[in-house]
Every structure is written in C-alpha cells, then in structure tokens.
Amino acid sequence: xxxxxxxxSRRAFLAGTGLVIGVAIAPKxxxxxxxxxxxxxxxxxxxxxxxxxxxxxxxxxxxxKHIEFGQGPFTGLATLVAEELDADWSQMRAVHxxxxxxxxxxxxxxxxxxxxxxxIANAYEQMRKAGATARAMLVAAAAEEWKVPAAxxxxxxxxxxxxxxxxxxxxxAFADMASRQTPPADPKLKDPKDFVLIGTDLPKLDTRxxxxxxxxxxxxxxxxxxLTAVVAHPKHFGAVVKSFDDTxxxxxxxxxxxxxxxxxxxxxxxNTFAALKGRxxxxxxxxxxxxxxxxxxxxxxxxxxxxxxxGLEATxxxxxxxxxxxxxxxxxxxxxxxxxxxxxxxxxxxxxFIKAADGSVDIYNGAQFPGFDQQVAAKILSLDETKVRVNTxxxxxxxxxxxxxGSPYMQEAASxxxxxxxxxxxxxxxxxxxxxxxxxxxxxxxxxxxxAVDAKGRITAWEQIIVGQSIMAKADLDSTxxxxxxxxxxxxxxxxxxxxxxxxxxxxxxxxxxxxTHTGFAVETFVDELLTRVGRDPVEGRLALLDAASRHAGxxxxxxxxxxxxxxxxxxxxxxxxxxxxxxxxxxxVADVSVGADGAPRVHKVWCAVDCGVxxxxxxxxxxxxxxxxxxxxxxxxxxxxxxxxxxxxxSNFHDYRSIRINEMPDVSVEIIKSTEKPTGVGEPGVPPxxxxxxxxxxxLTDAPVRQLPIVSIMSS
Amino acid sequence: MVTFTLNGKTRxxxxxPETPLLWVIRxxxxxxxxxxxxxxxxxxxxxxxxxxMPRRSCxxxxxxxxxxxxxxxxxxxxxxxxxxxxxxxxLDVPQCGYCQSxxxxxxxxxxxxxxxxxxxxxxxxxxGNLCRCATYHRIRxxxxxAANAMEG
Ligand code: FES
Ligand code: FES
Numbered sequence: 001x002x003x004x005x006x007x008x009s010r011r012a013f014l015a016g017t018g019l020v021i022g023v024a025i026a027p028k029x030x031x032x033x034x035x036x037x038x039x040x041x042x043x044x045x046x047x048x049x050x051x052x053x054x055x056x057x058x059x060x061x062x063x064x065k066h067i068e069f070g071q072g073p074f075t076g077l078a079t080l081v082a083e084e085l086d087a088d089w090s091q092m093r094a095v096h097x098x099x100x101x102x103x104x105x106x107x108x109x110x111x112x113x114x115x116x117x118x119x120i121a122n123a124y125e126q127m128r129k130a131g132a133t134a135r136a137m138l139v140a141a142a143a144e145e146w147k148v149p150a151a152x153x154x155x156x157x158x159x160x161x162x163x164x165x166x167x168x169x170x171x172x173a174f175a176d177m178a179s180r181q182t183p184p185a186d187p188k189l190k191d192p193k194d195f196v197l198i199g200t201d202l203p204k205l206d207t208r209x210x211x212x213x214x215x216x217x218x219x220x221x222x223x224x225x226x227l228t229a230v231v232a233h234p235k236h237f238g239a240v241v242k243s244f245d246d247t248x249x250x251x252x253x254x255x256x257x258x259x260x261x262x263x264x265x266x267x268x269x270x271n272t273f274a275a276l277k278g279r280x281x282x283x284x285x286x287x288x289x290x291x292x293x294x295x296x297x298x299x300x301x302x303x304x305x306x307x308x309x310x311g312l313e314a315t316x317x318x319x320x321x322x323x324x325x326x327x328x329x330x331x332x333x334x335x336x337x338x339x340x341x342x343x344x345x346x347x348x349x350x351x352x353f354i355k356a357a358d359g360s361v362d363i364y365n366g367a368q369f370p371g372f373d374q375q376v377a378a379k380i381l382s383l384d385e386t387k388v389r390v391n392t393x394x395x396x397x398x399x400x401x402x403x404x405x406g407s408p409y410m411q412e413a414a415s416x417x418x419x420x421x422x423x424x425x426x427x428x429x430x431x432x433x434x435x436x437x438x439x440x441x442x443x444x445x446x447x448x449x450x451x452a453v454d455a456k457g458r459i460t461a462w463e464q465i466i467v468g469q470s471i472m473a474k475a476d477l478d479s480t481x482x483x484x485x486x487x488x489x490x491x492x493x494x495x496x497x498x499x500x501x502x503x504x505x506x507x508x509x510x511x512x513x514x515x516x517t518h519t520g521f522a523v524e525t526f527v528d529e530l531l532t533r534v535g536r537d538p539v540e541g542r543l544a545l546l547d548a549a550s551r552h553a554g555x556x557x558x559x560x561x562x563x564x565x566x567x568x569x570x571x572x573x574x575x576x577x578x579x580x581x582x583x584x585x586x587x588x589x590v591a592d593v594s595v596g597a598d599g600a601p602r603v604h605k606v607w608c609a610v611d612c613g614v615x616x617x618x619x620x621x622x623x624x625x626x627x628x629x630x631x632x633x634x635x636x637x638x639x640x641x642x643x644x645x646x647x648x649x650x651x652s653n654f655h656d657y658r659s660i661r662i663n664e665m666p667d668v669s670v671e672i673i674k675s676t677e678k679p680t681g682v683g684e685p686g687v688p689p690x691x692x693x694x695x696x697x698x699x700x701l702t703d704a705p706v707r708q709l710p711i712v713s714i715m716s717s
Numbered sequence: 718m719v720t721f722t723l724n725g726k727t728r729x730x731x732x733x734p735e736t737p738l739l740w741v742i743r744x745x746x747x748x749x750x751x752x753x754x755x756x757x758x759x760x761x762x763x764x765x766x767x768x769x770m771p772r773r774s775c776x777x778x779x780x781x782x783x784x785x786x787x788x789x790x791x792x793x794x795x796x797x798x799x800x801x802x803x804x805x806x807x808l809d810v811p812q813c814g815y816c817q818s819x820x821x822x823x824x825x826x827x828x829x830x831x832x833x834x835x836x837x838x839x840x841x842x843x844x845g846n847l848c849r850c851a852t853y854h855r856i857r858x859x860x861x862x863a864a865n866a867m868e869g
Binding site: 631665 | 732733735736737740743744745747748749750751752753754755756757759760762789790791802805806809810811812813814815816817818821839840843844846847848849850851852853854855856857
C-alpha cells in the first residue's frame with residue numbers, strides 16, 4: 001500500500017531519512033510548496049509505529065490523526081508525544097496523518113474522525129505511548145553505539161546523555177539506527193507529577209504560518225491545469241432540477257463546461273470567477289413536488305402540536321404527575337423555540353481532486369471523517385478504495401459541519417469531478433451562499449417545560465418535552481436530542497423527559513456542542529427562573545441542588561468567585577449565570593449584560609471557569625473557551641436560518657446570517673480548575689453556558705424570559 | 718489590459734475585466750494568503766492594501782485598479798507589520814487561521830494610520846473582519862501589544 005503524504009515546503013526537510021515510527025507510511029513526501037502542487041518521489045515502507053517521525057536534523061514530527069481546524073490537536077498531540085519523548089518543544093512539528101480507519105482510528109469512535117471534543121481524551125495515552133516508544137528506541141540505539149547500558153542514559157530536552165562516558169547526542173544522529181530497534185511492548189509512562197511540558201502554555205505549532213499567509217488550506221491548492229467548479233443549488237430543500245438553459249452561461253469567458261449532477265448544475269471554469277459568473281447566468285426550473293414548502297412559523301406550529309402526543313421516554317424518575325399535585329408549590333411553564341443554525345465555518349466546503357499517472361486519485365480536503373470521504377469518493381469515481389487517497393488539509397473551521405456520516409459533501413464534490421471526466425485537476429468549492437443555504441443545520445427544536453419549586457428553592461418536579469429532528473436519523477430515542485436534559489445534574493426527585501423525532505427534507509447535523517446547544521439553554525434558563533421565582537439566588541440556589549463535591553459545583557463556585565457574584569452593580573447592568581457539563585468537561589460562566597443602544601443585549605464581560613481534567617495546554621483551553629463564548633453568543637443573539645412562506649431559505653450570506661464582530665465580543669476571563677482527572681475536550685464545552693447566562697441576565701433587565709431565539713428576533717417580532 | 722503592481726512587482730491582466738482582484742491574486746498570481754470568505758464585502762478575509770488603504774479585494778473589479786499598488790499578506794513589511802505579526806504570535810491569536818491574513822492586513826493598516834489606537838478605534842477598523850473562531854479578544858490585545866512594542 002502506498003500512502004501519500006503532503007507537507008508544506010517549510011516541512012520538506014522531513015523527506016527521506018530518519019526514524020519513521022509509522023505503520024505503512026511511505027516516506028513519499030509531496031512538496032506542496034506555494035502552489036500546493038504535489039510532487040516528489042516514492043520511498044520504502046517502514047513498518048513501525050504510526051505517530052512519530054524523527055528527522056536526522058533533530059526534528060520530531062507528530063502525525064496527527066485529528067484534523068487541525070483551530071481547536072489545537074497539532075499542538076496538543078505533539079505535547080503528549082514530546083512529554084514522554086523528553087523532547088525540546090522547539091524541535092516539535094506536526095502534520096496530518098494519512099487516512100486509515102484502523103491505524104488512525106479515533107479510539108472513541110472506532111474509525112478515523114474528529115469530533116465530540118475527543119481529540120485529547122482519546123489520544124492521551126496513545127500519544128504518550130508513541131512518544132515513550134520512540135524514546136526507548138532512541139535510547140536503545142545510543143546504548144548499542146556507545147556500548148553502555150540503556151538504563152544509564154538520560155534524556156532531557158532532546159539530548160541523550162551518558163554521564164559515565166561523557167557521551168551526548170541529539171535524536172537525529174540516531175534516527176536511522178533507532179528505526180531498526182524493536183519497539184518495547186509496553187513502554188513505561190511518566191507519573192503526572194513529573195510532567196514538564198504537559199500543563200504549560202507551549203506556543204502553538206501552527207501559529208507562525210497562520211500569521212504570514214503561508215498556511216495552506218484546501219482552497220489554496222492550485223496545481224497546473226486546475227479547473228474550478230461551483231454548483232447551482234435549489235433554494236428549497238428537496239427540490240430537484242426540472243430543466244435548465246445554459247446558453248448564456250456557456251458564453252461566459254472562461255466557462256469550460258456545464259453538467260447536471262444529482263445535487264444541481266455544475267459549472268466548470270478556467271478560474272473561480274468564470275465558474276461563478278457562469279453559474280449566475282444559468283436559468284433553472286426547479287421541481288418542488290418533493291420539497292419542503294412550509295415556512296419556519298408553520299414548522300414551529302407543527303412542532304408544538306407534538307407536545308400533546310405521547311413521546312419517547314428519555315428519563316422518568318419518581319412520579320412527576322403526582323408531584324405537581326402537592327400543595328405549597330410554585331409552578332412555572334415555558335415553551336422555547338430554537339431556530340435552525342448554520343455552522344458557517346470561515347472556509348466554505350471545498351475539495352481538490354488530482355489524478356495520478358496510474359489513474360489513482362488524490363483528494364485534498366478538510367476531512368473530518370476521512371475514511372468516509374474515501375469510501376464515498378471511490379464509489380462515485382468507480383475506483384478501488386486503495387486508488388483514492390484522502391489527504392487531510394488544514395481547514396478554516398468546522399464546528400461540526402465537516403463531520404458527516406456518508407459524506408454528503410464528498411458525494412457532491414466527487415460527482416462534480418466524475419461528471420467532467422478527463423485528466424485535469426479539479427477544485428470544487430462552495431460559496432458562502434451555498435454554505436448558509438446548504439442545510440445540515442443545527443436542527444430546529446421546540447421545548448415544553450413545567451417545573452414545581454417549594455418555598456426553599458427545592459425543585460420537586462420537572463417535566464420536559466423536546467421536539468425536533470433526530471441528528472442520528474433514529475426512529476427511537478436519539479440521545480443527542482435529550483443529552484443535558486435527561487441527565488440533569490440537579491437533585492430533582494421527580495423528573496420526566498420525553499422527545500419526539502420530526503422528519504423533514506432539511507438535513508440536520510451536529511453543531512458545536514450538539515444537543516447542549518438547546519438543552520443547555522432550556523435547562524439553565526428554566527432552573528434560573530424557578531429559583532428566582534421563590535427568591536433564591538441563582539448561584540446559591542443551584543449549589544443547594546448540587547453535591548458540594550461535584551465538578552459542576554466546583555466550576556460554579558469558581559466562576560461566581562471570579563465575577564465577585566453578588567457585588568452591587570451599576571444601574572442598567574445585570575448578571576446571569578449558567579453551568580453545563582458537555583463531553584465530560586464542566587463549564588460555568590457569568591455574563592455581565594446591559595441593554596445596548598440598539599435595544600439588543602450588550603455583553604460586557606464573561607467570567608468562565610472550566611474543569612477538563614488535566615490541562616494539557618492551558619493557553620489552548622482558554623482560547624477554546626473564548627472562542628466558544630464568541631461562537632455561542634453570536635448565535636444566541638443574532639442567528640437563525642428561516643424559511644419563508646413557500647419554504648424558500650431566507651438567509652444567504654453574512655449580512656443576514658450575522659456573526660459576532662469584534663465590537664460585540666465581550667471581555668473574557670478564564671480560569672481552569674486544577675485536576676488530576678484524565679483530560680477531556682474543550683472544543684465544544686465553552687459554547688452551551690453563554691446563551692443561558694446572557695438570557696438569565698436579560699430576564700433580570702427586562703423582566704421577560706427569553707422564549708425564542710435568536711434574541712434579536714424577539715425584539716423585531 | 719490592466720497593469721498594476723503586486724507586492725512591488727509589475728503585473729498585467731488581460732482576462733475578464735470584471736474579475737475581482739481577489740481571484741486575480743489567487744487564481745492568476747497564485748498568492749493564496751488572501752482568502753475568500755463571503756464575496757460580498759461582509760467578512761474581510763480578502764483584505765489587501767490598495768494604494769496603502771485596506772480594501773476588500775472580493776468586490777474590487779480588476780479594471781478598477783489599473784495603475785494601482787496592491788500589497789497582500791505575502792508582501793507586507795515595515796515596522797507595523799513586524800509588530801503585528803510578532804504580537805499575533807506572542808498571543809497565539811489564530812485558531813483555524815483562515816481569517817487571519819485579513820485581520821492582520823486590517824490591523825497593519827490601522828497602526829500605519831493610528832500608531833496607538835483606542836479600543837473604539839480598534840472596533841472601527843476591525844468590525845469588517847469576521848472571525849468565526851471568535852479570536853477577537855486576542856486580536857484586540859495583540860493590537861495593543863503591537864502598538865506598545867512600536868512605541869517602546
Ligand atoms: S471575501 Fe471579501 S469581504 Fe468576505
Ligand atoms: S481564526 Fe478561524 S475564522 Fe478566525
């Protein structure tokens with residue numbers, strides 16, 4: 001098996017020699033160079049371990065099985081390797097691993113993929129072992145050469161030393177020799193108290209090339225002879241092409257061809273603008289007979305009708321019906337409707353196809369599930385899977401968008417490539433309009449909640465009904481619809497949570513923090529409302545419902561302490577709090593909010609406490625909290641994808657699918673709880689608390705609970 | 718035929734005169750640091766310096782820039798650029814990195830005009846640059862750091 005690898009010119013030094021701890025990795029380095037054109041020679045297979053390569057120039061390259069789209073696996077995984085290898089941080093590098101569903105499986109999924117904030121958690125021991133293995137092989141090689149016992153060799157900051165003989169060397173000189181050593185079966189890992197790199201703010205490995213324009217993303221791959229293609233898509237979900245007229249489109253300078261594919265009409269250009277201009281000139285008649293033609297308002301009304309029907313039971317403890325009958329309780333009811341949300345990663349979806357002389361095809365894309373991409377493309381291109389190589393590229397964000405079972409995006413891209421045939425390389429790209437209108441949204445959901453609280457703030461009964469699409473396409477209970485609701489952290493003796501799966505022609509998908517995007521909001525605004533109804537303080541009241549020793553309570557106390565919760569606030573300011581566990585990490589946030597000049601919430605400051613076990617790189621954890629807060633806040637304040645009467649998608653670009661901007665970004669302080677628990681992820685868990693924290697402050701400011709999102713939609717309706 | 722300078726070199730273009738500068742830079746000149754994010758002047762990913770001023774290259778037809786001087790992320794130099802890039806690295810500002818060329822082009826232009834910007838001036842200069850990873854908090858801090866470094 002030949003597996004290509006791609007690297008930027010900056011990393012071309014890795015070519016050829018050195019210790020390749022990697023199974024079945026041909027040292028066939030393709031020089032991406034400035035144009036991204038792969039080129040280079042083949043080499044021998046080195047059947048060793050899969051994650052570490054050591055260069056004769058002393059560099060250590062970690063092959064990241066997880067895609068780097070800003071959440072930091074390059075740096076995080078390299079830290080784990082460097083720790084056990086006793087490497088110096090300055091010698092560490094990282095690249096994407098090749099595609100292999102076995103060798104590079106996410107240990108949480110069983111196939112290669114990035115998601116569920118799992119990168120560090122699933123790789124924690126695996127990467128440390130890869131580093132420890134490489135260290136043992138280097139030491140064994142040095143021991144052999146120096147003729148001293150391996151046990152007498154020490155390693156520190158990338159230098160191997162033997163005190164007795166005075167011998168000393170870097171790794172590079174022993175890379176070749178080490179590569180021929182037998183890897184130890186069970187390398188010993190460090191006691192966490194001896195960590196020197198894990199837990200420190202190491203500079204990120206990918207920062208420099210992301211500040212000088214050198215970082216290569218999929219869109220930047222420009223081989224000679226490249227064709228660029230865009231596809232005209234329908235404005236209604238489920239619509240298909242009835243007929244089309246491409247007479248004018250074909251007249252556009254630089255338009256090469258136009259083909260119908262299952263997803264729409266593909267326009268191929270000599271350059272991007274030609275393809276875009278050609279697409280604008282198409283006249284297409286769409287068949288709407290199977291399309292979604294209801295409006296968002298009609299869909300919401302339909303969702304709400306489900307509340308009265310029996311649902312799928314997610315949890316049912318105690319006796320909710322009976323608990324609501326008890327005297328002396330205050331009862332609160334709420335109904336909240338959540339809109340569709342687009343992920344809108346900064347780089348819209350794209351892929352590049354390059355045919356090799358032997359007819360095999362290299363695909364370059366931001367592959368979050370590369371194995372699926374490979375399978376799907378091979379099928380559509382009528383090639384054996386071994387003839388399709390998926391080369392994962394840096395991606396301009398994802399937020400869940402690129403993690404798709406069955407790779408529907410790749411189905412389109414490969415169809416575009418297959419439809420034109422020929423030998424020219426092809427880039428398929430989505431425009432921002434394709435992205436906002438392309439579906440695979442965080443689904444729309446409707447929640448109905450009923451709760452009872454006694455005078456002391458004890459919540460005695462809680463009933464919650466959740467209606468929406470099943471992301472996992474399930475007929476029965478979908479845990480991603482109810483996560484965060486069915487497993488409430490609060491002590492509530494009578495709890496019933498049910499859900500209803502709705503089927504629509506609008507494809508659903510996970511969106512940064514999945515079910516917690518809506519359950520976190522519903523639960524944390526509702527618990528806040530119940531507590532304040534009986535005069536309980538939102539922090540004290542929550543703590544009284546939590547185990548004092550729980551990690552929920554730990555982050556909640558910390559965030560309250562950071563914010564100096566309870567301090568007298570200036571006129572016109574209010575604070576809201578929320579605490580949510582997602583993907584095994586615990587996050588509490590306090591938001592300081594006022595009514596802005598435009599009447600919308602103005603969030604001045606957010607205090608955030610996070611407990612994610614061992615903090616591998618505190619700086620990245622903080623960055624993910626800041627980013628999660630900004631991403632979540634933008635959506636809660638501004639964002640919805642809506643369908644008008646007749647089902648047409650109403651938003652198309654950043655002017656009407658708003659993103660938070662720098663002037664709307666609050667100041668953020670983050671503190672990380674010290675912990676010896678195994679590390680858990682941070683890519684998603686920063687998102688869920690911000691919405692309810694802001695909404696809880698907003699309720700104090702306006703006396704009106706937030707029952708509809710985004711918040712700006714309440715003000716305009 | 719359009720003639721302009723790109724990072725100090727004279728270039729010509731004789732394709733479709735409506736072609737936005739963004740696609741000339743990327744597809745014809747193969748300089749890929751300048752990014753596409755929206756195509757309608759809403760995100761700033763395509764920001765370049767046109768005759769010294771920040772400009773959204775996605776809505777700038779090539780015919781409009783005949784005789785102009787274009788600088789992209791690959792061509793920026795000078796003390797502001799150095800201070801900004803150093804400050805960006807110091808705070809590890811980029812996450813996915815896709816918006817960052819545009820952010821840096823806007824920040825450098827700001828510091829060239831206002832060496833010591835206030836928060837309001839930063840807002841004014843940077844609101845056109847979206848970052849879906851929401852690195853804004855660090856962008857602001859990095860601009861202040863760059864301004865301080867230039868002063869010192
Ligand atoms: S691509 Fe030009 S502003 Fe978005
Ligand atoms: S760093 Fe990802 S969009 Fe800004």
